[in-house]
Amino acid sequence: MFKSIQKGLFAYLLMGSAVLAHAQKKYTEGSITYHTTYFPTEEQKMAADLLPKEIIFYFKDNFVKNTIQIEKVVEVTQIQHLENFERLMLVDMAALDMKIATKMNKEEYMAEAAKQPKLIDFKSTGEKKKIGTYQAERYTYKDHKDNSYELWATEDVLLPTHFFGEEFKDVKGTLLIYTTFQDNLKVTLTFKQLEEGKVDPISLEVPEGYELVTGEEFKTMQGSGK
Numbered sequence: 001m002f003k004s005i006q007k008g009l010f011a012y013l014l015m016g017s018a019v020l021a022h023a024q025k026k027y028t029e030g031s032i033t034y035h036t037t038y039f040p041t042e043e044q045k046m047a048a049d050l051l052p053k054e055i056i057f058y059f060k061d062n063f064v065k066n067t068i069q070i071e072k073v074v075e076v077t078q079i080q081h082l083e084n085f086e087r088l089m090l091v092d093m094a095a096l097d098m099k100i101a102t103k104m105n106k107e108e109y110m111a112e113a114a115k116q117p118k119l120i121d122f123k124s125t126g127e128k129k130k131i132g133t134y135q136a137e138r139y140t141y142k143d144h145k146d147n148s149y150e151l152w153a154t155e156d157v158l159l160p161t162h163f164f165g166e167e168f169k170d171v172k173g174t175l176l177i178y179t180t181f182q183d184n185l186k187v188t189l190t191f192k193q194l195e196e197g198k199v200d201p202i203s204l205e206v207p208e209g210y211e212l213v214t215g216e217e218f219k220t221m222q223g224s225g226k
Contacts, residue, residue, distance in 0.1 A: 026158040029060045030196040032174075034189040049141050059160055060096070063202035079202055082162040085109045088204045091218075101210035102218045113166070116181045118144040122170040131176045131191065139171055151178035157194060 033056045040048035052068045059065070059082075067077040078092040087104040104112070119141055127138040134154040141149050155173035164175050176191040206212050213221070 002050075024156055024158065027059075027194065027196050028160060029199050030194065031058045031199070032159065032194045033192040035192055037188045037190065039186040039188070048185060055189070058199050058202070059163065060199040060202050062160060063204075064160075064163065065202050071219050079204060081204065082160055085162075086204055088206065089218075090207065090210055099210040100218060100221070101206045101212045102215055103204065103206075103212070104215060106214060116184065119149075119167045119180065120144065122168075124172075136176050136177065137173075149179045152176045153178075 004132050019202040030098055033054060037049060038048040055066055055068065057064050057066045062082045063079060064082060065077065065079045067075060069075055073093070073095040074143070075092040075094070075135045077092075078089075079088045080086070085106040086111060089102050089104070091100045091102075092100075120143070122139055122141045125140060129136055129138075130150070131152055131154070135158045136154045139151050139153060141151070143149070150170065153171050153173045153175050157174050159174050162169075164171070164178075167180070168178070170173060174194075175189070177188070178187060179186060179188045181187070
């Protein structure tokens with residue numbers, strides 16, 4: 001079972017809201033929640049079954065943070081600075097009485113991102129519809145194997161710059177329904193809610209009680225089941 005949890009954890013790691021319909025508003029602090037639907041290969045299915053069906057992203061001061069539970073024995077928190085792409089990952093493995101922290105700089109982040117399927121050729125279709133209280137527009141795009149996808153985005157509300165990463169930089173506004181990849185696992189995120197409100201301070205400081213290891217050391221721990 002723990003090996004399955006490790007696979008689910010690794011897939012998650014590389015993954016890493018109302019206004020009037022036409023009243024654009026920029027949110028700088030709050031949270032956005034998405035439902036997640038995974039499309040695993042047979043090889044990925046066991047790991048995908050352990051991943052969350054809903055993810056909440058908290059954002060404040062150019063940081064974004066999310067925390068998930070895997071099988072109620074592993075808690076994973078990811079924090080990213082949206083401008084310089086630095087990341088902090090905190091893994092609390094209660095079953096092993098271990099708390100591990102690992103950091104990733106921009107170069108390391110870009111190297112991991114380069115391993116994911118490339119999403120390209122984003123085009124606005126001009127087609128529009130209401131999603132909740134938001135006016136959304138449909139985009140089409142492809143991956144590097146010429147598979148086709150679509151997404152829906154709204155300009156009624158704006159989140160901090162780079163919130164959706166470099167791959168979606170050509171899409172205007174906030175993504176409401178979109179498909180991306182986490183460690184080559186296809187996942188569709190569907191908007192549930194956006195809430196403006198005070199968020200506790202977020203930083204890249206390692207909390208007390210966590211052992212800081214390198215990314216390579218963490219991968220070795222995963223492989224060994226340590």
